[in-house]
Amino acid sequence: MDIKIYDKLAKRYDFATKVVSFGIEELWRWMFVREIKKYIKNGTLIDVASATGEMARALDFNKMYLIEPSAEMVRVIVEKFQKMGYKKEDFEVIFEQCPHIKLKKNQKEIIIIQDTAEDAILHEKADIITAFMALRNFDDLEKGMENLKKHIKPGGYFAVVEMVKNDSIISKLILWYMNKIVPVIAGMMLGMKEEYKLLGKSITSLDENKILNNLKGFSIVKKQKLIFPIATLIIAKRDDG
Ligand SMILES: C[S@@+](CC[C@H](N)C(=O)[O-])C[C@H]1O[C@@H](n2cnc3c(N)ncnc32)[C@H](O)[C@@H]1O
Numbered sequence: 001m002d003i004k005i006y007d008k009l010a011k012r013y014d015f016a017t018k019v020v021s022f023g024i025e026e027l028w029r030w031m032f033v034r035e036i037k038k039y040i041k042n043g044t045l046i047d048v049a050s051a052t053g054e055m056a057r058a059l060d061f062n063k064m065y066l067i068e069p070s071a072e073m074v075r076v077i078v079e080k081f082q083k084m085g086y087k088k089e090d091f092e093v094i095f096e097q098c099p100h101i102k103l104k105k106n107q108k109e110i111i112i113i114q115d116t117a118e119d120a121i122l123h124e125k126a127d128i129i130t131a132f133m134a135l136r137n138f139d140d141l142e143k144g145m146e147n148l149k150k151h152i153k154p155g156g157y158f159a160v161v162e163m164v165k166n167d168s169i170i171s172k173l174i175l176w177y178m179n180k181i182v183p184v185i186a187g188m189m190l191g192m193k194e195e196y197k198l199l200g201k202s203i204t205s206l207d208e209n210k211i212l213n214n215l216k217g218f219s220i221v222k223k224q225k226l227i228f229p230i231a232t233l234i235i236a237k238r239d240d241g
Contacts, residue, residue: 003070005195006051010072012190013052019189020182020196025133028226032132032161032233033058035222039157039235043127046151048117048144049134053077056110057084059130066112067120074114078103081110117144128157135162136206145214152238158218160234161226165207171230178203208232 009016017025042062047055050066051073057080068074078088078101086103098115113120117131117138129148138144145158152158165171179200187193211234212220218236226233 002198005192005198006070007072008195009190009192010052010070010076013073013076014054016186016190020185024228028161028231028233029054029058029132031226032130032159035233035235036128036130036157036159039221039237040128044124044153046122046126046129046148048120048129048131048148049137050077050112053080053110053112055130055132057081060108062108064108064110065122065124065126066110067115067117068112069114069116071114074099074101074112077112081105086110117148120147122151125151125153126156127153128159131158131160131162133161133163135160135211136202141206141210142214145211149215149217149238154238154240156238157221158215158234158236158238160211160236161231162206162211162234163203163230164211164232166225166230168229170228174228174230175200175203203230208234 036059044063045056045059045061046065046067048067050056050068053066056064056066066077068077081103082088084105086105089102089104098113098120101112103110103112113122118140129152135141149158179197182200183193183196186196215236218238220234221237222233222235224233225231
């Protein structure tokens, strides 16, 4: 996905997402968090394609790695968590060519890595990786998921919410809305009609099997369609745990 679109959108991303999804994305996030907490309450999290860091804010684990390639999104994440009392550590390094920014608040630690899912390298494995509306943005889904899977502890989880192709009438209606109406709203609200046309197209690029095929070595412990069946939730557990 062209990162420039997300750079341009970064400062208005949270607001724009609420408006164009009528708050449904927030409802999906709430359902996702509720499911995740049934399996794991705290620990080390890697959130991929973090955008403005809402997933980290909602899960609030003790140690959180956020992987996000857009420099402007990273800026928004840092500002958001600073407002929540996190302090930037004296540690902003270019590590393996990618900026790492560390934020701390009491026992809680956030490390933001400005990189893609395909290329990010971490020197720690996580209890869980979350990918909320993330996978369809990867340039190479297989490479991205393989790289992420390497960073999960034995017995750890890979948790996904993604919009996928679906033949139901309601899904077709939602897709029509995303492809035809949302770009018009985004054009009026943000001057970003063409960008939203591209984002809309990316929704039809994934089907559920593509995701499941890339979860070899993991067992599916939860799979469900969320309200408005265009979004699917998958929680998979690494087999050797
Ligand atoms: C729809 S947003 C994700 C929403 C976010 N996960 C949340 O919880 O609100 C998509 C994000 O994917 C990021 N992205 C694009 N290409 C990526 C890649 N190859 N690897 C990881 N993230 C990518 C974009 O910069 C953007 O911030």
